[in-house]
Every structure is written in C-alpha cells, then in structure tokens.
Amino acid sequence: MGLLTSAASRAEVPVFPVVGAGGREAAEALWLLPGVRMVDTPRAAAVLVVIGRLTRALLQPVLLVHDQMPGPRATLWWPVDGRPADDGTDGDEGLLAALPDVVTTTAGDAAGLRAVFADLLAGRRPWGPPALADIESPRWRGVGPYGHGGEGMMGGVPYGRPFAEMAQDPDGLMLDQLPLQIGPLFPALPPGLVLHLGLQGDVIRGVTLGDNPYRSWPGDPPVGPLDSVPFLDARTSPTTVAALEVARARHHLRWLARTLRLHGLDARGRRIAALAGGLSATDRPAVEALARRLGRDRGLAGATAGVGVADQATLEPLGIELAGGPVARAAGVAIDARTDDPAYAGLDFEPVVHHGGDARARLRQRVAEAAQALALAERAGDAVRSPGPPVEGPRGPLAPGRTMPSSSLIHLLPTLLDGQEWGDAVTTVASLDLDLEEAAVDQSATAWPQTPTGTSTASTRTP
Amino acid sequence: MSRPELAGVAMWILGGSSVVAAWRVFRTDSMVRAAYWLLASFVAVGMVMVLLQARFLGLVLVLMMAGEMTIMAAFMVMFMMNPAGLNPMSMVHQHTTAKVAGVVAFAGLAFVGVAADFPDRPVDAASEPTAELGEELLGDSMLIFETAGVTLLATMIGAIAIAGKRGRFGNAQEGSAPPPVDPDAPAGPDARPSPMHGGHGGMHH
C-alpha cells in the first residue's frame, strides 16, 4: 500500500446518507460519528449509507446516487429495529439484488464503517460497476439533424437537457425556465420530498408536489417507526408528561441542528445535535441560554427574516389555523392541544406564540418551545398523562382519525415556494419541519392533488 | 533573451491571440463561450497595452471587461436557460455583405497602418504614464474627465429607466399596446406573441 493510499485511508470518511423509512434517528447519529463527514453531493462520497428500510419508490433513486459516486465506493445498509423486510416493501430486496456487495452493519457502528472504508482503499474490497447500467439518461447522441438530440427549432432534448419553457419572471420579463424534478434524495430537502418545478436562474416557478416515495404503491401500509413515536404512542397508552416534553425538546433541537447545517453552520449544528442526543430535563438552563443566543444572532435573523411567510390567511384554507402546531403558533395562532389536556392543568401552561409567520418566527417558536418543554418536564415530576384528549405532537396535534400535521403542512409548499430564490426555498422547506413518512401515514389516493406519472418508474421495475 | 526582446515576442503572441480569440467569438454555438472569447481578446489587448507602458489602462480594461463579459454571458443564459446550449442553426444574415465589409475595413485600415509613415517617437521608459494620466485627467483635461463622468451617470439613470418595469407612463406592460411581431395578428396587450413563438431563442447560449 503506497503512502498516498495509506494516508487516504485515514481521512475522515466522506459519507452520503440515504434516509429510508424509520431511519431519521440513526441519520442524526451518523452526523455525530467521529471520523465521518457527511458530504453534500454523492460526487464527493466514498461510502453510501442506506439507513432504515427502502420502499420500492426509493430503490431507483438510491441506485442512481450509488452510480453517481465516483469510486472507489461502497454501500452500507443500516437496518432499523430489526424488523423483517417482507411486510409490503421490497425495496430492501431490490437493493440487495442490485448491489450484491452491500455490507449490513448495525446502525451507528463507526468501527464497521471505517473498516469497510479502509478495506475499500486498500483494494481488499472490490467495488462494483454502476447498478443502473441498463438505464440511460435521455437519448440525445446521434438524434436529430445535428446529432445533438434537438429537432426543429424548439424540440427534442438538446444535449440531454429538456427544452426550457418560457414564463414570467418576478421582474415582468418572459424568460426561459428549466423544468426539473428535485428529490427524493436531495440532501437539502427533507428525505423523500419530491418537487417538480421550473427554475428561472435561481428563482423557482410553478411548484407541484411529486409522489411520496414512502408510500410506493397504493395499498402499501406505512413503513418504519416515525420520529414522533412517543407522541403517537401517547394517543393510546399512558405516558409521563416529562418523557413527552423531553421528547418534544429533543425533536425541536434536532430540527434546529439540521437547519443550522443548511445555513452553512455545520459545527454549530453538531453541537446542538449532540446536546439533543443526551437531552434531559436538567438541560433547561443550557437550552434557555441557546434560545437567548439565537435570539440575538443577527446573521441567522437576516437569513430567515421575511422568508416563507405563512400567515393566518395562508394557513386557514388548509385547516392548520384551527389545528395548531408550531407553524400556526409562529403565525400568532395561540392554539395548543395541551391547553385543554388535564395532565397539564397544574403546570401553568401557556402556549408560546410568535408573530409574522416567517422562517425566523418559526425558528424562534421552536427554540422557545424546546425551552418551555424542558421547564414543563421539570415541573411535571412523575405526573402521568392518560390517553384520551388529542396529543400535541412536535408538528401539531395528533389524534386517532385526524390528518397527520405533515400531510397538511406539505400543501403549503406550492404557494410558498413559487417565486422564491433557491436558498430561500430551502430555508422555507426546512422551517416547516416536514416528515414525508408521517405524511405517508394517512395519504390516500385522493390526498395528493397532483400525481405526476414520471416518478413511478421504479415501481414498474419491480415484479 | 533580453527584456525588450522578450517583450517583443510577447507582443507578437498576444496580438496574434487577440485576433484568433476575436474570430472565435463568431464561430462558436455557445453564447457563454462567445462572451469569454471576446474577454480573451480584450485581455490580450490589455496585456499588449501593459507592455506598451499604458499599464493602468491595460489593467483597467481587463477589470472592466471581466465584469461586462460575465454580465453578457449571464444575460444570455438568463434568456435561454439550458446550460448546455440549444438547437444549432445559422444565426447570420447578409453574410456576404458582412464578410465584404469586414475585409474592406481590415484592408483599408491595415493599408493605412503599414503605408503611413508614422514618426518614431517611443514613450520614455523612465516616465510614469499612470501619474501623467492622473495629472492630465485632473489638470488640463478635467472638463473632458468630468464630461465622461456625467455621461456615465446619465447613462446609468437612462439605462435603469429604459430597462425598468415602470416607465414614465406607468407599468411598461400596461396600456402601451405593443404591436405584435406577427403583422397579421391583432394589436393590443392580449395579442402578445406566443411564448413559444419560434423566433425566440435560441441559437446561442
């Protein structure tokens, strides 16, 4: 082994994570592993880590990501919960069939990951050809009169790119826009989110939602444990208030950590993610100090103020105003299921409310709620909450038979994103704290107004 | 090789590359490449100017053109979003006339340049051209300098007024009833050419 290879095998492992069903928790752990670096693009990654279980709709995107990695490359699979893979999703089997050299390790196993990486660089571990060699990008070579894929004046796919369409830009000019599908594995969007949009320069026009890949086939059951599990369980079984509130604070802090990373503050995000990992009610002073610091942070305020304004008028048609949740409370709607919950009666609970409904208000809302949650946990002691009234989850109220919060929030996207600059759009999506798995729980065929057909090619490949 | 000889060779090379780059501007199917070939031509000329002791002017030319050509390239991509390029087609008209005019202009000017007997009075190597230019701009020729400044200011204001959405008579797209590009179509704001009008676009990028 040469000096170069030996040095290379000691570098931080560049990892591109793919979050399958139930994989969110383990994905947070991956971020904090020592000697591992999450990268922004598969082009920079040597190891692909598939976390949780794959649905059929996620299989092809994962294989595309795999093929984009330049090599040497290896794929790791971290199954979650040890649940069998035969309960209606066969993406896992597809992955193992398409990539025979997938290594299965336990989630969060840093040593296993490093060992695979070291073997890979030392040449002890062969790496395979592209998994989708038989699937081609749009055929353009040799097509058309000039052999460049175009035809006539405005037809074809010149050089493999679809022809731009024209549309009004914010300054009133008719400019070309490039039709694009973003997702389901775009690292700056929540895992699974698929957006069909037009891009005019870096301005987004005409957004429609794509299929939710966590629900890959009509009739498939929802897959994987959701990241709001304690709250879902609280609907049907007794829970201590303290456990519920610490889980809420942890959820909000993890969201904050991910959001900071998107704003270019990876190191600050890691610190908060580490705090969230071992969070308990005694961390209240630390979280309160954090809330104060973030409140004073001019840079973060400038990056979020006025972005993605979802005020009461925007929320009302979706029924969110009546339902509650941090997004509604950040727009000044003081509704919280905990107000009427007898378990919180003696705890002096008042809903936190912010005004403006922009990304900045939502950021402050969540951090303030995290601090408040830890204060509630301290005060609640051993108090037990009995099932019955709706549970206020971290994204909104949860009750049997009720739409999941992410399912309604996701419909804000087409309105909010239209006309936004790219960075603002990413900020907006992040500030809504969407979970596509949660949205898949009660997604019925009619719940998705737009169902473009182009994305379901992965499903048709399965037997 | 002595320094003046080296400078002479460099001037040959730079002069040649500026002409080659200029020719490439009109021989590429990509607007971005065209803009940056033009920039290359300007950079070569700017470096010749530096070698000719007009250091300040040469560097300012590079600085200015780098910005302008980037705007030009961004401009064309803005109108035509495809990063790769679009369907190629001949984008020239009156080709013969243009060629003849170009050759005649070249021949005439080159003849004057070669035939005329210019006095041989080279710039003094010890002089400070930048300082002299500064003294000139803020001394004898201050009026010219100020005129140029005011002209640029007026241009900026005028350009914003022309390009802006709101003209003197309100929104540029309201009420002005632009005539349609197709002469047979009815005039009026609702008769704007179809977005897919074949003419738009795209031959360069």
Added chain:
Amino acid sequence: MELQLLLVVSAALFGIGVYGALSQQTFVMIMMGIELMLNGAMLAAVALWAMSGAGAPKGQLLTVIVMTVMAVEAALGFALVIGIFRTRQADMTEMLEQLKG
C-alpha cells in the same frame, strides 16, 4: 516594425468586429461586434501613443474616452435589450421589422 504589426492587429480586430456587427442577428452578439471594433480602435490609439506619440498624456486620454464609450454602449445596449424584450419578446433584430408604436 512593431508599430506596423500592432496597427495590422488592430485593423484585424476592427474588421472582425465589422463582420460580426453586420452579420449577427442577436442583439448581444451585435454588441460584441461593436465592442471588438472599439477594441481595435483602442489598441491602435495606445500603439500610436506609445511608439509615435512620445507618450503624450493626451494619447492615454483618448483611450479613456473610448473606454467610456464602451461602458455607455454596454449599459444602454443591455437596457434596450431588456426594454425590447419586455414589450415584444424579441431578442433578434429581424423580429423588429416594424419599429413603430
């Protein structure tokens, strides 16, 4: 000898500029042709200043003026392209056969 070379180069730049400005259809490409002509003019001015004008400060001033003209041409050119594009969706000369109204 060097002066003649530079003047021939500047003539070539000017000639290519004339060809481009007359043959191209896209506004921005026409602007590029005009800029090339100015480029040639500027090179000739500096060459004559350096080799035949004994470095008289007024010679450099001429180049400054050409640069100003280039800046004005570019700014107004872009503004006009946007203005025309705004009202007529045209970015080529032949779309503007009826320049009235």
Added chain:
Amino acid sequence: MATDADRDVDGIDEDAVSWSDPLPAVLLVGAVLVAGAYATSVLDTAAAHLVAGRRLRLGELVLGPWREAALLAHMRRSTTERPDVQTWALAPALLAGMAAVAVATVPLAPGVAVADVADGIVLFGAAMALVMVGVYLHGWSSNSVFPLVGGYRFVALALSYEMPLALVLIAAALPAESLSVGAIVESQQGLWNVVRQPLGLPLFLVAGMGLASWGPLGMSDGTDLAGGTSAESSGGARLVWALARRFVLVAVAVTGAAVFLGGWHGPVLAGGLWMALKTLVLLAVLVGVGHRVARIRLERFVVVAWAVLIPLALIDVFVSGALVL
C-alpha cells in the same frame, strides 16, 4: 503619484521581476499559496471542532488536510453529460493563477516582492475580476443545474462587492500617493491603515470572503445547493477546486495584511515573520466568521452592498482623501 524619490525609498523596483530566471519567484509564490491553504485547512478544522465542542487530537489536526487531499487524489474523476471539458479544467487554473498574481505584487518582507509593479492595486482588482469569471465558468461548464445556479449566485454577489473592494483599495493608495503595494506598505510606517482608515479592512474582508466564496458569502458552493459549482466535481477535480478557492482566500489575506495591517512593519521580529503572522490572523478571522455567521440571503446582501457597503466605502475614500490633503 509617486515621484522618483518615493520609488528610491521603496528599494524595490520593477526589475525585481527576474526575467532570466523565473524559478525562484514561482517557487516563492507557490510556497506562500500552499502554506496558506494548509494553514487555512488547519484553522478550519480547529475552529469547527471548537465550535462543535468536540475533542481534537493533534495528529488529526496536523495531518487531516493531507489525508483528505490524498483521499481526493485517490478517488476517480467522474464526468457529466457533455460538459465543456476545457473550460471545466481551466476554471480552477484561472483562480489559482489570479491568486498567484495577487500574491506576486505584495512585498512579503522588506525588499522581497516577486513583482511589486507600479500599478499593483489595479492589478489586484483586475485579477479578482477574473476570479469572478473563473467561478462562473466552473459552474457553467459542467452542464448541470446546481453548478450553474451556483455560478449565477456568485456573479450576482460579486457584482455587488467589486465596487466597495475597488474603493477601499483606492482609499488605501491615497496616503501612499502610489498604486504600488510596496509603496502602500511603506506609507504605513508608524501608523497602519487599519487605524488610519478603520472602514477599509472590514469592507475588504467582506469582499474577500465573497471572492473566495467562503463562510456567510459561500454562495457558489453552498450546502443548500448540494455543493453548488462543485456539485459535479469529484476526485482530483474536486481537490483542485478546493485548493484554488483556498488560494484566493490566502491571496486576500496576504493583500489585506500588506495593505491594511502594515505589511512587514513591526517591532522585534523580522519583517517576513510579521507578514506571516498578520496573514494568519486575517485567515483566522475569515475562518472563524465562517463558522459563526449563517450564510446570508442573496437578496439581502445585494441590498446591503449597494445601500450600505458602497456608501461606507465612499466615505472611506472621502475621509482618506481629506486626511491626505
């Protein structure tokens, strides 16, 4: 306007450019850039671990950058659908070359400048304008959407800070009555420009951060764009681009140290050491800001640049001019 006497005081004239033997000059500039890029990476790792509250082993800190470089060099290069291959390769070379030009004009120690040309500040401005071209071409040439958008964002930003950058450099040239970087360093004997023109250095660093696409102004290669202009670069191409961006950051820090922090002036230590120290301080500031301040919104920055930064830079020029009179 430098008189003959001024230039004699410099002790450096243009013939410092060694036409017969360019090798030492190339080696010096290359060494400054590589050492600076390495220092940037070390500072960056240290700052990241400090901010994240993680333990850091010394070996990891010192060897980490080399290991990462080795890994990138080891990984394969991938390509995209019909990229403009020459331009893609040219872009990092352009950035590195322009960074080298900028470093070459700066006196690194008394009398040690590769090319302290008379119009050094204008040369720096021209070089940085070509950096803008390099970044745009890097985004455009891979024929992919996110790199292209990264290129756009960089241009929108760069056109906004090029003006304050040029203005503060002009202000710094006023007390020296010369556009040469060497003369500007000389003029700071006793009083550094950072004191004489307190507005200059912050504005210069903002622009410099933008030019290197670093930290809050890291628009062209941001996380929100999946890596922006480098979203499609892998292996050696990625390494070269990362190096080129760091070279630009180093060129900014070196120039900033010379123009605003008095260059090699300083007590006790040798001039070259002072220069290195000041450059490291500026790099540490740039890296630290990158880990503390969130990426700015494009629209907001453009407004701030035209409504605040340019007026401030103009005030800087006016006040500096008045002080010289």
